[in-house]
Amino acid sequence: MINKLIAKIQKTGAPIVVGLDPMLGYIPEHIQKKAFAEYGETLEGAAEAIWQFNKEIVDKTYDLIPAVKPQIAMYEQFGIEGLKAYKKTVDYCKSRDLVVIGDIKRGDIGSTSAAYAVGHLGKVQVGSKCYVPFDEDFATVNPYLGSDGVKPFMEVCKEENKGLFILVKTSNPSSGEFQDQLVNGRPLYELVGEKVAQWGEEHMGDAGYSYIGAVVGATYPEMGAVLRKLMPKTYILVPGYGAQGGKGKDLVNFFNEDGLGAIVNSSRGIIAAYKQEKYAKFGAENFGDASRAAVEDMVADISGALNAR
Numbered sequence: 001m002i003n004k005l006i007a008k009i010q011k012t013g014a015p016i017v018v019g020l021d022p023m024l025g026y027i028p029e030h031i032q033k034k035a036f037a038e039y040g041e042t043l044e045g046a047a048e049a050i051w052q053f054n055k056e057i058v059d060k061t062y063d064l065i066p067a068v069k070p071q072i073a074m075y076e077q078f079g080i081e082g083l084k085a086y087k088k089t090v091d092y093c094k095s096r097d098l099v100v101i102g103d104i105k106r107g108d109i110g111s112t113s114a115a116y117a118v119g120h121l122g123k124v125q126v127g128s129k130c131y132v133p134f135d136e137d138f139a140t141v142n143p144y145l146g147s148d149g150v151k152p153f154m155e156v157c158k159e160e161n162k163g164l165f166i167l168v169k170t171s172n173p174s175s176g177e178f179q180d181q182l183v184n185g186r187p188l189y190e191l192v193g194e195k196v197a198q199w200g201e202e203h204m205g206d207a208g209y210s211y212i213g214a215v216v217g218a219t220y221p222e223m224g225a226v227l228r229k230l231m232p233k234t235y236i237l238v239p240g241y242g243a244q245g246g247k248g249k250d251l252v253n254f255f256n257e258d259g260l261g262a263i264v265n266s267s268r269g270i271i272a273a274y275k276q277e278k279y280a281k282f283g284a285e286n287f288g289d290a291s292r293a294a295v296e297d298m299v300a301d302i303s304g305a306l307n308a309r
């Protein structure tokens with residue numbers, strides 16, 4: 001799957017991921033009204049609204065982008081109905097030939113990690129039948145529990161031709177509280193980065209990159225430069241662009257000289273673009289066109305920064 005992701009990045013010229021993090025507050029009123037008219041102000045109504053919202057954004061952007069990243073919490077908050085909308089979104093994006101990064105941030109002891117891995121990336125056996133429950137292409141994984149919590153995910157990825165993005169240095173303001181702590185004189189995120197690179201060596205794709213990737217926030221570009229060197233064959237998912245303050249120039253450190261090695265996520269900056277002054281001319285009715293314009297601007301921003309280095 002890492003090979004497909006790289007091929008799609010090269011074809012679109014867009015090393016970006018659209019984050020499908022649909023909060024009701026971002027969904028234009030006309031969509032909410034229609035969903036509530038059909039299903040009432042219920043969890044089902046909310047799920048219908050987020051699904052219709054996602055579908056429009058995907059329809060308006062899929063030809064420009066290689067991948068999407070639905071964030072499962074935004075669906076889970078609406079319970080089972082929300083999870084159905086998550087699955088519908090995953091399937092729809094795959095039908096549009098997009099690579100789907102399931103942002104599930106899982107990680108547990110071995111036995112339960114194995115169940116997460118099977119449910120999201122693999123197959124589950126029910127009697128004589130075999131099912132593919134969620135079927136994302138990649139999943140995000142929290143490595144805090146150590147190797148035995150990550151290995152079941154890697155095993156399923158190997159069997160199923162899928163991939164991971166493992167949290168190394170997160171974009172949020174408090175990420176340093178634990179991640180920057182010095183262990184034998186070195187910050188913890190560096191040790192985690194080295195471990196991810198080592199796991200990656202054992203799980204290489206054909207294009208010179210591993211299908212075991214890392215997550216490093218755009219909000220910490222200097223650390224990004226160090227991690228880029230520590231993990232040369234690791235694809236880095238870089239969240240924090242846009243709404244969290246990351247800009248094109250902050251991103252160059254995350255890319256290798258070959259122009260590959262990183263894929264930058266923006267969620268609110270794309271899906272709620274119509275709410276920004278810059279894209280207000282589109283209006284709430286044409287929110288999908290505003291998202292398309294925001295994708296084009298993001299690609300131009302990143303390409304400009306990469307060409308200027």
Ligand SMILES: O=C(O)c1cc(=O)[nH]c(=O)n1[C@@H]1O[C@H](COP(=O)(O)O)[C@@H](O)[C@H]1O
Pocket residue numbers: 019021071103140169170171172215216217239240241242243244265266267268269
């Ligand atoms: O794993 C992630 O995707 C992730 C890691 C991280 O360090 N920071 C981070 O913001 N994210 C996710 O990236 C998205 C960022 O959303 P925006 O700030 O709206 O672009 C959310 O889905 C977060 O859960």
